[in-house]
Structure formats: C-alpha cells, structure tokens
Amino acid sequence: MNSIHITGRLCADPELRQTTSGIAVCRFRVAVNRRFSNKQTGEREADFITCAAWRNTAEFVSRYFQKGSWIEVSGELRNNDYEDNNGVKHYSMNVLADYVGFVGNKDGSQAAQNAPYQPQGTQTQNYTPQPQTIPKQPQSAPATHTYQQDVQQAQQIGNLGDFEEILSDGDVPF
Template sequence: MLNRIILMGRLTRDPELRHTQSGTAVASFSLAVDRDFKNRDSGEKATDFIDVVAWRNTAEFVSKYFTKGRMAVVEGRLQIRDWTDRDGGKRRSAEVVADNVYFGDSKRDGESGGSFSRPAAPAPVDYGIPAGADQFAELADDDGDLPF
C-alpha cells in the first residue's frame, strides 16, 4: 500500500509551534493549494485549504523559516483522525503529516539562513575545432569490424 502526498502551496498563517509533554516539537499550519482548472462561472481557480502537521526537526525548521504567504512544498502522508466534539458528536478530519518541507520560492530579500543557494555553474569550456581543420572532414572507415 502507498500513502504519499506532495503538495505545493502558500502558507495561510504562520506555523504554530507547540511541544508535547515529553518535549517533542509539533508545528501546525495550513496550505492554500490552487487546483489546475478554473471555475466555469467565475473563471477563477478553485483553492483547497489543507491542514498540515510537522513533527520534531521538521516542525522546528518550518516554524523558524516559514511565514504566512511563503510558498512551500510538503512531502508526507494523509492521516484521517476520528474524534468526538464537545456535544458528543463523532467527527472526522484529514490532515497531511509532513515528512519533509522545502522552499517553493526563491529566497526573499533581506532573509537569511534556511535556504540553499546553488553555486554558480562553471564557465563552459570551448572545445573548438583546431585551426586549419576541416569542420566536416570525412572519418576514415576501417574494415568495419567493431573495436571490441
């Protein structure tokens, strides 16, 4: 069986960092994820608001580097929770338990830390044609045997 989700969207609020009684970090936040199609009537894209929970180091990372409006890529699994409300009614909710959270946009101006900047690519090497060489010279065709 496979339970794997990858989402890309913007945080609808700052992550809320809490700690369990045993000291384990847990962060909760919500992502606004646009659908691929537009509404026929309004012409606007529909948006899903998805609850996400992150634990331990991922929770610490999210609460330190992500804020409302920031684009995030979340990898995780779908978790369904059954619970009883204050009136005794049975309720069900779905949330994504994040295994990894990545930056979905480039580093914002004035921000520091938390993102990785890829080093500049080395300058291309010119393997040009030697002076005086014919660019479209015929290759010698030996006896046709393969060299191995």
C-alpha cells in the first residue's frame, strides 16, 4: 500500500459531484510547503497535490473546507496516467483520501504549520515518560447503580423532548 500523509492549504474550493449511481465524490488540490528553502532564491516552494474523497468523506470536505483552509489528508497514492486523443501521454499522481481532518485553531491559525505527522491520538510534544507504579491498595469496585437511582438522575437532567425531536427528524447533526 502506498500510504501518504499531507498537511497544507486548499488551493480552491472543493468540487463535490455525484456519480451516475449517486455516490458523492469530491476533488480538491492541496498546496504543501516543502521542508527546505530553495538554495538559489531563498524562498520556500510548494507542491500542489490533487486529492479525491468519496462518499461521506467527500461530503465532509465539501461542507467544512473552502479555499485557503488548512487540511490534513491521509490516503493512498495513486498513479493516474492516461493518453489523450492526440496520442500524448500524461502522467499524474493523486491521493485517494481515507482520512481528512482539520488543522489549526478555530481562528484559522495553524498551531504547528510544519510539524511532522503524528498518528491521531498521540502527542509527543511536552511528553515526559513517567515510570509506571503499582497501586499500593487494591482499587475498589465501581459503585452499584439501581434502576431507581438512574431514573432519579435522568429526571434531574431535565426535559429531553427537544433532543428526542431532533433524533426523530432523521437529520442528526453528528
């Protein structure tokens, strides 16, 4: 498998389309800064990578990202060579997105613009390994619940009618 992970900015608004069978597909280009500056000009250059997402991922990209948004994409690198009507061979590489995510803060700034890729759920920054310790006393079992306590706690939460109405509409926001 040719896995790739990129982080960059969208070059244009994503293009969402439907196949003839109704499957959503979204195509977008990501500008990715190179790690080092050009030795001759001193400027940082960028690569422009074409990506495609399908189904729910396609709808997610088209709904929440627009030109200039920071985006994180993980997927497979695919060769997309073809020959046009004039017999000219064209070569390109595209990313078939398996995962797409947000990068940066809500205000649009990026916290770690060129940080190396870290798989989701791990943080190596500010991490100091701690020796594992064995608890001196056995941990107590969780408190037992009764049906009566659970009903009483649910009544304290309040009226969930609005929540039930949202779920019954079928248009769940999550």
